[in-house]
Amino acid sequence: MENDKQKVALITGGSKGIGFGVAEALLKLGMRVAITSRKLDSAEKAATELKKTGSGEVLALEADVREYKSQEKAVKKVIDTWGQLDVLVANAGVGHFAPIEELSIEDWQATIDTNLTGVFYSIKSSIEGLKKSEGYIITISSLAGTNFFAGGTAYNASKFGVTGFTQAAMLDLRKHGIKVSTIMPGSVATHFNDHEPSKEDAWKIQKEDIGELVVDLLKMNPRSLPSKIEVRPSMPPKS
Secondary structure, X not given: OOOHHHOEEEEOOOOOHHHHHHHHHHHHOOOEEEEEEOOHHHHHHHHHHHOXXXXXXXXXXXXXXXXXXXXXXXXXXXXXXXXXXXXEEEOOOOOOOOOOOOOOHHHHHHHHHHHHHHHHHHHHHHHHHHHHHOOEEEEEOOHHHOOOOOOOHHHHHHHHHHHHHHHHHHHHHHHHOOEEEEEEEOOEEOOHHHOOOOHHHOOOEXXXXXXXXXXXXXXXXXXXXXXXXXXXXXXXXXX
């Protein structure tokens, strides 16, 4: 995308992990970046840190992707503040893992509502703004969106859904000049599922790696569209 300093991005779940890494990368381009979190203080704390990393502007927003009106309000705030929306990164996600007979109804609903319905709400509320800018939508799926595993019924269902949903949305929206891609990471060193990253995670994909990948997508010649990108650690952990 040209004129990066004039571009505006909205990143759901941008207060930590992959979302934070993507925000850092876009700010280094000079873009204006809004990040959401379900807790405003978390978004504001992250925004304070992000302001140290790049020349772009940062906007902290409280929003819950599980609620359409909340996400719609966040999109409106971004457009009211900066006049446009060019990039949506639908990143917010949760993970609940248990054998099917032990998986609670509440954990199933939280996973599907956040990881799948939340992506739908994020995109649905952004479409009109992105039509005007002929912008870019990037969803964060997972290798779990194509590889199933025991204990992953809820998470696999949500990520298989995100992968398929994003590909179908890509076909719907490209006629409007909107590009749509999904990134499917393997093991990432983040705080996901209450994990605390440490030196033991050095072999994993790092959050800044996903940030670089997003930048690469935005800089691709507009005639080309990598619609689905799988990315995994290049070397497994030493046993």
